[in-house]
Amino acid sequence: MVTTSQNNTIDFDAAKLQRLGFASTNARSLRPIGLAQLRQQLGLQLQTSLDAERTLKLFFTEVQRLVALDAMGYQHGTSDLRLELGERATHSATYRLTHEGEQLGELVFRRRIRFSDEELGQLESLLAALIFPLRNALLYRAAIQSAMRDPLTDTGNRVAMDQILKREVDLARRNLQPLSLLMLDLDHFKQVNDTYGHSAGDEVLKAVASTLKQLLRNVDMVFRYGGEEFLVLLSGTAAESANMVGERLRQAVEELQCVAQGKTIDLSISLGCATLLPSESVESLLRRADEALYAAKRSGRNRVTMAG
Ligand SMILES: Nc1nc2c(ncn2[C@@H]2O[C@H](COP(=O)(O)OP(=O)(O)OP(=O)(O)O)[C@@H](O)[C@H]2O)c(=O)[nH]1
Incomplete structure (x- = not known):
């Protein structure tokens, strides 16, 4: 597994998102959804941005349609990227995200109440939809950073x-x-x-x-x-x-x-x-x-x- 966050982006415009079937997050709010459907939607949705921070925020919001969370943290040392979303809570589940040996950061889900085994399984399954969009966003960030150094x-x-x-x-x-x-x-x-x-x-x-x-x-x-x-x-x-x-x-x-x-x-x-x-x-x-x-x-x- 791998984790990552933030920065520069090529974003699809709002109209394109609408065509893909994604209204604004506010409009859709957190309507509950099944695992398979959410995974499929996340797969499409997370590809709409090359901004790692935005990708992670979207992931955090959408995951809560299935698993309640109080917070999510992310850090990726190489790209100096650190993100804290929501309010900190006592229980946590941490994942070190990697793809073919490439470090994609560490992601922590936090909650006031303990995660059940079923919820952890669901989170892990959803993380799989994050890996490639996150990796692309990190590569994009690295390219932008090196063009500026x-x-x-x-x-x-x-x-x-x-x-x-x-x-x-x-x-x-x-x-x-x-x-x-x-x-x-x-x-x-x-x-x-x-x-x-x-x-x-x-x-x-x-x-x-x-x-x-x-x-x-x-x-x-x-x-x-x-x-x-x-x-x-x-x-x-x-x-x-x-x-x-x-x-x-x-x-x-x-x-x-x-x-x-x-x-x-x-x-x-x-x-x-x-x-x-x-x-x-x-x-x-x-x-x-x-x-x-x-x-x-x-x-x-x-x-x-x-x-x-
Ligand atoms: N080694 C090296 N030298 C560079 C580089 N870029 C510019 N220079 C050199 O910096 C020197 C600048 O010289 P000048 O503009 O005459 O200024 P100066 O000798 O520092 O004199 P003052 O600024 O007036 O004190 C030139 O010899 C350039 O060749 C670089 O990337 N590496």
């Missing part, structure tokens, strides 16, 4: 940066929360390449990225958007704290011990820090961070400069 430094790439930055700016505006950016660039990196070679340069980039990720709370917010240029997105962070974070990153890179050809490479970064202004566009925010970075370079490098 920079393979050298394992940070977000430019595509991810553009998407996430837009989302975070929208969220910050809606929730009236501060948001800051640190745009940073390695100092005299050309010299590192010229002196030690391109592959030593690559190792330096990896080491710097790893240092940034270690020091930041949310590693998903580090992006490599150019050769030796990174962007750190600090949600919920106002200018003063962002400045402090920038300073910490600067110091950490300065203290990095990268050795090539028996010599420690002198490393430093320059940073530009900008905090979102009311009704400011993403482009303007990026431009101000870039200008601050440029000012940091001009005034001697190895420093954090705040945007005007």
Whole structure:
């Protein structure tokens, strides 16, 4: 057996679902149904989305037409996916889902009252209808994730940066929360390449990225958007704290011990820090961070400069 959850999706539209005989979940509510019929329906229905989270939510709702549940949990380490639906309860039945040796996660059904053997048999039978849709959704999620990563430094790439930055700016505006950016660039990196070679340069980039990720709370917010240029997105962070974070990153890179050809490479970064202004566009925010970075370079490098 295998388990999985969440993320990006290609969803069939509502009209297609109607044609397949699935009205909205609310409309159908939890009309009781027999095992064979539910399995058949689940088989069709779960294929309508490549979003693992959505697939699991649908599964949780539909299963309850046959077996009462209070909650369902799911986690899949490889794709960093974790989902808790319903309210936690004392009794549980846990299934590790696998298909031909492939780990598809762990799924837990929870309930206030104990599951009978018959119910467990029914749940197991229904899980069989989940495996393939879940596997497809996990593969899709992995493909999307890898298309958004920079393979050298394992940070977000430019595509991810553009998407996430837009989302975070929208969220910050809606929730009236501060948001800051640190745009940073390695100092005299050309010299590192010229002196030690391109592959030593690559190792330096990896080491710097790893240092940034270690020091930041949310590693998903580090992006490599150019050769030796990174962007750190600090949600919920106002200018003063962002400045402090920038300073910490600067110091950490300065203290990095990268050795090539028996010599420690002198490393430093320059940073530009900008905090979102009311009704400011993403482009303007990026431009101000870039200008601050440029000012940091001009005034001697190895420093954090705040945007005007
Ligand atoms: N090793 C390696 N080098 C890269 C990569 N991408 C860009 N570079 C190098 O990064 C260097 C950037 O050089 P410049 O733009 O002149 O900047 P700099 O030498 O860091 O100087 P300042 O930014 O002004 O401090 C160039 O030598 C590029 O070849 C990469 O993926 N790997």
